[in-house]
Amino acid sequence: MQIDSNLLGLIAAACTTLAFVPQVILIWRRRSAEGVSTGMYCVFCFGVFLWLVYGISIQAWPIAINNGITLVLACAVLIMKWRFR
Numbered sequence: 001m002q003i004d005s006n007l008l009g010l011i012a013a014a015c016t017t018l019a020f021v022p023q024v025i026l027i028w029r030r031r032s033a034e035g036v037s038t039g040m041y042c043v044f045c046f047g048v049f050l051w052l053v054y055g056i057s058i059q060a061w062p063i064a065i066n067n068g069i070t071l072v073l074a075c076a077v078l079i080m081k082w083r084f085r
Helices: 005-018 020-030 038-057 061-083
Strands: none
Touching: 005 020, 005 061, 020 061, 038 061
């Protein structure tokens, strides 16, 4: 069985991107991000930003689009962490 690498990449990107949605919803509902590591999310957001730039630079749109979405979600967690202190 041969697997289409673009399809595999899209599925992997969708899974890792959608993994942030429950965290964002939980923090929003609780109005607390007490257990969230600020340092980890800052480094993670920077890394995702670099993946986004990389995806754009090589015109790999599945990488760019999904990392753009992940960046928004991860930054939302950081913003709520600071806002709900």
